[in-house]
Amino acid sequence: MNIDILAFGIAKDLIGKRLTQMTLEQPVTIADLKKELIGLFPDFQKLSSFSIAVNEEYQNDDYFLQPNDEVAIIPPVSGG
């Protein structure tokens, strides 16, 4: 399935754009997506951490992505 992925902060810089599309074989978990991202953009491994939000909620690595989910890469936050 194709999923649209939003990237913010340093994740946007690493990927080179805010919105990117990836093709992944279902079933696909967040852990799979993270592995795929690190494969494509090895600098993700250098980050302190990064989380994935689905439909504007943080989700764990064992969450299964569905078509039409809004997926976002959340690098370490630094608001305030």
Add this chain to the structure above:
Amino acid sequence: MIQILLTEDQLSPSQCESFIADDAAGGHVIFIGTVRNNTSKKTVLYLDFEAYGSMAEKEMKKIAEQAASKFNVFHIVIHHRIGKLKIGEIPVIIGVSSAHRKAAFEACEYCIDTLKESVPIWKKEFFEDGEVWVAAHP
């Protein structure tokens, strides 16, 4: 009551204080975050804040709701600014009113500490010789 705001406009401490005013309140605690001119002894020129806006607003609301259920407070306001901010400008204001001061201090600290941990907002520091996303790397 709870008020959340994410905006590119200047934040207003007096507007936040008006929102939390309550005749039954014994005090207001207001935290005003400001842009510091240095980090690790390096001169900072300015900051640029970016947000995953819709999720950031949801997360800020969750934090205020959690604080309201944990502490005995009347009103909570959380305002956060995004975009380019100069030294001394205000990126964040948190205001809490309560009958007795301890609850307002605790709720305010809870809100700013949790905001810094979980709200999807990022700041980039700009120096004379470069720029860096804060907290991105160990």
